[in-house]
Structures are given as C-alpha cells and as structure tokens.
Amino acid sequence: MTTLKDLSRHLNLSVTQVSRALNDHADVSEETRRRVKEAAIKLKYQPNVAARKLVSGRSGIVGLVLPNMPKMAEAPIFVQTVGGMSAHFARRRMQFVLNIADESEPILEIYRRLISGGSLDGFVLLEPVRDDPRIEFLQSQKVPFVVHGRDREEPDYPYFDIDNFGVAHRLTRYLTDQGHRRIAFLNGREGLTFVEARREGYRAALGEAGLRYDPHLHLCADMEEGFGIISAVRLFSENPRPPTAVIAGNLRIAKGLYDALRAMHLSVPQDVSVVAHDDLLPDIKANAFDPPLTTTQSALELSWEPLAEFLAGAVANVPAAALQKLGELRFVERESVAPPQQP
Amino acid sequence: MTTLKDLSRHLNLSVTQVSRALNDHADVSEETRRRVKEAAIKLKYQPNVAARKLVSGRSGIVGLVLPNMPKMAEAPIFVQTVGGMSAHFARRRMQFVLNIADESEPILEIYRRLISGGSLDGFVLLEPVRDDPRIEFLQSQKVPFVVHGRDREEPDYPYFDIDNFGVAHRLTRYLTDQGHRRIAFLNGREGLTFVEARREGYRAALGEAGLRYDPHLHLCADMEEGFGIISAVRLFSENPRPPTAVIAGNLRIAKGLYDALRAMHLSVPQDVSVVAHDDLLPDIKANAFDPPLTTTQSALELSWEPLAEFLAGAVANVPAAALQKLGELRFVERESVAPPQQP
DNA sequence: GTATTTTTCCGAAACGTTTCGGGTGGCAAT
DNA sequence: ATTGCCACCCGAAACGTTTCGGAAAAATAC
Numbered sequence: 001m002t003t004l005k006d007l008s009r010h011l012n013l014s015v016t017q018v019s020r021a022l023n024d025h026a027d028v029s030e031e032t033r034r035r036v037k038e039a040a041i042k043l044k045y046q047p048n049v050a051a052r053k054l055v056s057g058r059s060g061i062v063g064l065v066l067p068n069m070p071k072m073a074e075a076p077i078f079v080q081t082v083g084g085m086s087a088h089f090a091r092r093r094m095q096f097v098l099n100i101a102d103e104s105e106p107i108l109e110i111y112r113r114l115i116s117g118g119s120l121d122g123f124v125l126l127e128p129v130r131d132d133p134r135i136e137f138l139q140s141q142k143v144p145f146v147v148h149g150r151d152r153e154e155p156d157y158p159y160f161d162i163d164n165f166g167v168a169h170r171l172t173r174y175l176t177d178q179g180h181r182r183i184a185f186l187n188g189r190e191g192l193t194f195v196e197a198r199r200e201g202y203r204a205a206l207g208e209a210g211l212r213y214d215p216h217l218h219l220c221a222d223m224e225e226g227f228g229i230i231s232a233v234r235l236f237s238e239n240p241r242p243p244t245a246v247i248a249g250n251l252r253i254a255k256g257l258y259d260a261l262r263a264m265h266l267s268v269p270q271d272v273s274v275v276a277h278d279d280l281l282p283d284i285k286a287n288a289f290d291p292p293l294t295t296t297q298s299a300l301e302l303s304w305e306p307l308a309e310f311l312a313g314a315v316a317n318v319p320a321a322a323l324q325k326l327g328e329l330r331f332v333e334r335e336s337v338a339p340p341q342q343p
Numbered sequence: 344m345t346t347l348k349d350l351s352r353h354l355n356l357s358v359t360q361v362s363r364a365l366n367d368h369a370d371v372s373e374e375t376r377r378r379v380k381e382a383a384i385k386l387k388y389q390p391n392v393a394a395r396k397l398v399s400g401r402s403g404i405v406g407l408v409l410p411n412m413p414k415m416a417e418a419p420i421f422v423q424t425v426g427g428m429s430a431h432f433a434r435r436r437m438q439f440v441l442n443i444a445d446e447s448e449p450i451l452e453i454y455r456r457l458i459s460g461g462s463l464d465g466f467v468l469l470e471p472v473r474d475d476p477r478i479e480f481l482q483s484q485k486v487p488f489v490v491h492g493r494d495r496e497e498p499d500y501p502y503f504d505i506d507n508f509g510v511a512h513r514l515t516r517y518l519t520d521q522g523h524r525r526i527a528f529l530n531g532r533e534g535l536t537f538v539e540a541r542r543e544g545y546r547a548a549l550g551e552a553g554l555r556y557d558p559h560l561h562l563c564a565d566m567e568e569g570f571g572i573i574s575a576v577r578l579f580s581e582n583p584r585p586p587t588a589v590i591a592g593n594l595r596i597a598k599g600l601y602d603a604l605r606a607m608h609l610s611v612p613q614d615v616s617v618v619a620h621d622d623l624l625p626d627i628k629a630n631a632f633d634p635p636l637t638t639t640q641s642a643l644e645l646s647w648e649p650l651a652e653f654l655a656g657a658v659a660n661v662p663a664a665a666l667q668k669l670g671e672l673r674f675v676e677r678e679s680v681a682p683p684q685q686p
Numbered sequence: 687g688t689a690t691t692t693t694t695c696c697g698a699a700a701c702g703t704t705t706c707g708g709g710t711g712g713c714a715a716t
Numbered sequence: 717a718t719t720g721c722c723a724c725c726c727g728a729a730a731c732g733t734t735t736c737g738g739a740a741a742a743a744t745a746c
Binding site (some may be wrong): 001002013017044046047048049050051054057060061064069070072074075076078080082083086087090091096097098099100101102113116117120197283332 | 344
C-alpha cells in the first residue's frame with residue numbers, strides 16, 4: 001500500500017507538500033502539483049481513510065438507519081432508495097452504509113453508537129414525523145444530516161422534499177372544478193409529515209370550493225394495494241352516501257382501488273372518478289391503468305442526487321439554507337375523471 | 344467525546360493499561376479491569392474506530408459490491424439480501440456498506456479502490472461464476488471475503504451454499520421415478536456456478552434413469568416469471584415432442600410456467616407435471632399454487648447469518664475450513680406431479 | 687536472607703494523514 | 717543596501733489507539 005511517505009521519497013519532496021499538492025492547496029507550484037498527481041496515479045496511491053479521519057474528523061462515510069426490515073410491499077421503493085443513494089454517494093467517493101435496526105435497540109441509541117464511535121460523518125433520514133425525535137437528537141449532537149421530506153414547514157436543516165400540500169391541493173381542486181362534492185382521500189400512514197401536508201392541501205382545496213372536510217372520507221394507512229382494496233369496499237359498499245371521486249396517495253393504492261371497483265362493477269370514470277399521485281416508480285405506470293389515470297407526478301428517483309449532494313454539503317459545513325430544495329411537480333391529465341353523475 | 348486519555352486521567356492509570364483492560368488482556372488485575380470498565384460505561388466511552396483501524400488495520404466495515412442496480416424483478420431478493428446482511432453485521436457491531444457500481448468503472452477497480460483506501464475489512468460476494476475473477480483478485484490481494492455459493496467444487500475460502508447438484512438431482516429423480524422420460528429444466532443464467540451444478544445434478548439423475556441429456560430441454564435465462572412463460576410456449580406449442588414434466592429453477596419461473604400452461608389449456612399435473620426449487624421467499628408460496636407445487640426447499644433467509652459469521656471469522660484470521668457450510672435442504676411433496684400420460 | 691519468577695503496570699513508538707508555524711530564496715520597492 | 721513581499725517549501729505536532737519492551741512490586745522458591 002502506497003503512503004504519502006512513499007510518494008514523498010519518490011519525488012524528493014516533503015510529506016507536507018505532497019499532501020498539499022494532492023489536496024489542491026494554494027502554496028504549491030503548478031509544476032509540483034502536476035508531478036505529484038502523476039506520481040500518485042502511477043503508484044496507485046489511495047489516501048488511508050482512517051488516518052485522514054483521525055486528523056480531519058471526517059470519514060467519508062454516511063449512513064442510513066432504518067427502524068425495521070422493509071416489508072415486501074415496499075421492496076421496489078427500498079431498491080430505488082438504497083440503490084440510488086449508494087450510487088450517488090459512491091460517485092462522490094463517499095461510502096454509504098445501511099443499518100437496519102434490531103427492534104430491541106432503541107433507534108436513538110443506534111445513532112448515538114454510530115456517531116460516538118466517530119465512524120460516520122452524517123445521516124440520511126427518511127419518512128420524518130412531526131417534531132421527529134431523530135432530527136432533534138441529531139441537531140442536539142451537531143451531527144450533519146439531510147432529510148427526505150421535512151418535519152416542519154420551514155426547517156433550518158438540509159432537506160429535499162416535494163410540495164405535498166400542493167399535490168393534494170391540485171388533485172382535489174381538479175376534482176372540485178369538475179363539480180365533485182364528495183371526494184375521498186386515501187392518504188398514507190398517520191403521523192408522517194408528508195401525510196399531514198397532503199391532508200392540509202386536501203382540506204384547503206375543499207374549503208376553497210365551499211366544501212367541508214369530512215373525516216370519514218379521509219383514510220390513513222400504509223400505502224399498499226390492500227389499502228386501496230379495503231377502502232373501496234368501505235367507501236362504496238358499506239356506505240349510504242359514497243363519494244363520487246377518490247384521490248389515491250400513490251399508484252399502488254390506486255391499483256388496489258381500480259381492481260376493487262371493477263370487482264364491484266363500478267366503472268371509472270363513469271361511476272367513480274379517480275386521481276392519484278405518481279412517484280414514477282418503474283414497476284407501475286399511470287398510463288397502463290385502464291382507463292389511464294390522471295395524476296400529479298414527481299420522480300422519486302430524482303431525490304437521491306440532491307440528498308447526496310446536500311449531505312455532502314452539510315458535512316462540509318455549507319449553511320443549511322443552501323441545502324434545501326423542493327422537487328418538480330407535474331400534473332398529467334388522463335382519462336380517469338368525469339363530472340359526477342346527477343343523483 | 345471521551346477518549347482513552349480522559350479515562351486514564353480519571354482513573355490514575357496509564358493509557359496503556361486502560362486499553363489493555365478494555366480489551367481483556369492478560370496482564371491487568373481483576374480489580375483494575377472492573378474499575379476501568381465501569382468508568383468506560385459511566386463516561387460513555389466509545390473507541391474511535393479510525394484510530395483503532397490506523398494501528399490495527401481493521402475497520403469493522405465490510406462491503407458488498409453489486410455490478411449494477413438490481414432490476415425490479417429482483418427487488419424482493421435484494422431486500423432480503425441487503426436487509427439480512429446489514430442486520431446480521433450490525434448485530435456483530437460491524438458496518439455493512441453497499442456499493443453499486445457505475446457501469447463505467449470495471450468491477451475489479453472498485454474492489455481495488457475500496458481495499459487500497461484501507462476502509463474495508465472484507466467483502467461478501469454474490470452469484471459467483473466459474474473461476475470468478477473477483478475471487479481470484481481478492482485472494483491475490485489477501486483480502487478476506489465470503490461467498491454466497493461457490494465457484495468450484497471444494498474451495499479453500501469461506502462460503503455458504505446449498506447443495507445445488509442435490510436440488511436438481513432430487514427433483515429429476517422424483518420425476519423419473521414416476522415414469523417421466525422427457526423432462527425439461529428451466530435453469531438460471533448461464534455461467535453462474537449454481538446453475539452449472541444444477542445442470543450436472545439433472546444430467547446425473549437422467550443418466551441413472553437410463554435417459555440421455557437433451558440440450559433442447561435444458562433452458563437458461565434470468566430466473567424471472569417471463570422465462571417461465573416463454574419457455575412454456577417454446578416447449579409446448581412449437582415442439583413436436585413436448586416434455587411430460589418440467590423442473591423450474593425457482594418459484595417465479597414456476598409461476599410464469601403455470602400461468603402460460605393454463606393459457607394454453609394444459610393442466611397440471613394431468614398434461615404436464617411441474618416441480619421447482621423454492622427459496623422460501625415471503626412474497627410467493629409453493630402451496631398457494633394451484634395445484635400446490637412439489638418442491639425442494641431451503642430458506643434463502645438462513646444464508647445471511649452464516650455469511651456474516653464467516654466473514655467476521657475470515658477477517659479475524661480463522662482458517663477457511665472452519666468457515667464453510669451447506670444449507671439444509673428439504674423435499675416437499677405436493678400435488679403438481681402425476682405419472683406421464685401414455686401417448 | 688537472597689534469587690527467581692509472576693503479576694501488574696508504564697513510557698514510547700507506531701499507524702498515515704493534515705495543519706500550524708516557520709523557514710528559504712528571489713524580486714520589487716524604497 | 718535595506719526592507720518588505722511573495723511563492724514555495726519543510727519540520728514537527730497532533731489525532732486516538734494498540735503494542736513492544738522493559739520496570740517496579742509482589743509473590744514464591746531456594
């Protein structure tokens with residue numbers, strides 16, 4: 001293994017100067033810098049991360065801590081997430097480590113262990129809840145992190161999110177504009193901030209249309225196909241006043257919903273209008289629905305690069321304000337909505 | 344952050360002795376050891392991994408390098424694998440890092456980069472091919488690793504595998520015992536050693552029954568549902584002499600096969616007998632098939648623990664012979680096989 | 687009583703890097 | 717000729733741990 005000392009001997013330079021040359025410091029001549037870099041490549045020099053970390057405090061390793069094994073239904077998202085992050089961090093010459101918690105160990109303990117050993121530079125946080133304890137903890141420990149989402153409206157930490165209020169608002173508004181007055185919303189698991197944001201967007205759009213928010217029409221659960229199926233039954237077969245339109249939180253829910261509606265001989269959009277939000281996952285396509293589904297869309301896949309970039313920035317002490325971004329959102333009109341039938 | 348020096352000051356001991364006490368060396372009195380360990384807990388001492396690594400050469404980090412982003416069809420296996428490994432290494436207080444290769448960078452370059460930086464202690468290798476270049480490379484570099492599978496019959500490195508020869512042999516033998524004489528085998532991607540082992544098991548069992556191996560009946564492809572579908576068509580609708588039984592390499596292939604046979608109005612087991620190997624993945628069950636599928640089974644899920652254990656062992660210089668294991672294999676008879684129809 | 691071993695401890699060096707403070711020598715300004 | 721400045725370079729210290737060789741204290745043997 002080549003070290004700085006080897007290089008310095010080989011070049012008749014001091015270790016100091018070699019280090020400075022490789023790190024592009026100011027006071028090293030152009031000529032020397034070139035020589036050094038060439039030699040480094042020729043001798044396959046790779047800096048020893050441990051040594052570097054010891055003095056600089058940075059290890060180039062960031063982590064993702066998951067509270068539990070992902071369920072099978074979440075597999076595609078898990079692949080996207082872990083794969084995407086890993087790839088983008090690798091591109092930045094950073095290591096990405098995955099840590100799946102034992103249920104036995106409290107999650108904050110895991111963070112504590114990982115940071116106090118000094119092995120990790122920072123973390124990626126997924127699925128924040130309101131006033132997320134992880135965020136509070138990491139902030140109190142002054143450990144860099146980036147959040148996929150937000151746990152409050154205007155955070156002072158790095159994040160990448162989409163306008164979830166806008167998602168729900170837009171979808172709801174589109175339906176009220178067509179004359180719908182009873183609109184159900186199949187949202188996500190309660191407590192998650194993006195679910196709350198969507199609820200508010202939904203509620204706001206209802207208000208603007210002069211409609212009142214009916215809690216019976218706002219359902220919360222894990223965003224799986226089964227949720228769509230069960231909700232369809234609950235909304236349309238056990239309900240004296242069923243909705244005329246349904247908003248699905250993602251395509252998986254919408255899929256279940258479509259299937260169940262078909263089984264109940266309700267047709268889209270004649271009997272029920274359906275819209276959804278589409279994360280553009282590769283395994284399920286909105287225009288492969290029958291009829292093609294009207295959606296808001298924003299590619300989940302585009303999250304990983306900014307997340308990696310922002311975490312790298314945070315580790316390098318870039319101020320948080322420069323490390324915040326909202327993803328693009330598009331509205332795509334297809335054929336799953338019609339005006340409500342007159343009763 | 345508490346360091347050894349802090350502890351030593353606090354205890355009126357030398358740094359040396361504190362270190363030795365914590366690492367359970369011989370020449371430290373019982374009394375001192377106790378005092379030191381108590382203080383360590385009280386002051387929340389966590390050894391700095393970077394410093395430790397610098398002198399010991401171990402980082403406690405192991406890695407998995409994947410040649411490319413997993414395809415969606417492989418998502419459940421990916422989740423199992425990555426999740427399982429990560430969890431088991433975490434239990435051993437080791438970090439597990441995932442590295443998804445850019446197509447641009449040759450895979451051995453990635454290994455080279457990761458080991459010469461000195462950041463990783465060892466690797467987990469998946470899906471070995473015969474005379475796998477990764478194995479040769481890592482062996483030549485004297486880097487510890489463990490293989491899920493084998494790249495030769497009796498390797499001198501740590502591995503966990505199942506008896507793939509046995510899998511194919513058993514399934515084939517079961518069919519020949521029932522009188523089948525034309526048996527197709529839907530195997531995996533060519534080049535993988537487990538695929539070759541299965542081919543040999545198949546071929547051997549055929550031989551024992553006095554049948555000759557017909558290459559037209561041994562098909563190789565990625566083990567996805569589509570492979571089962573396409574093979575069904577090829578074997579049964581374009582073939583003057585179709586097989587009377589089919590062996591599927593896994594349940595996903597079997598699923599495609601079942602679906603396609605049904606579409607072609609061929610019934611299992613009256614028209615075609617089917618058997619398969621079952622990795623006991625959570626998203627697909629052999630007895631949920633109609634009719635329930637006769638299988639060999641061995642839980643993929645049970646691989647992760649021995650793999651983690653063996654890699655940890657390899658890093659600690661345990662001889663390879665003690666780090667090799669074959670997984671359990673069971674044969675489960677269900678209702679997907681009948682004697683062949685007389686022509 | 688001295689000689690020898692055993693137990694328990696410690697100082698110092700080492701791992702490979704970054705960085706601090708302080709050099710040189712050359713050149714322009716005074 | 718002195719001063720100041722600049723571009724370039726270097727030695728040494730530091731990061732936190734482990735380990736080597738040796739030393740003091742205690743226990744045992746003669």
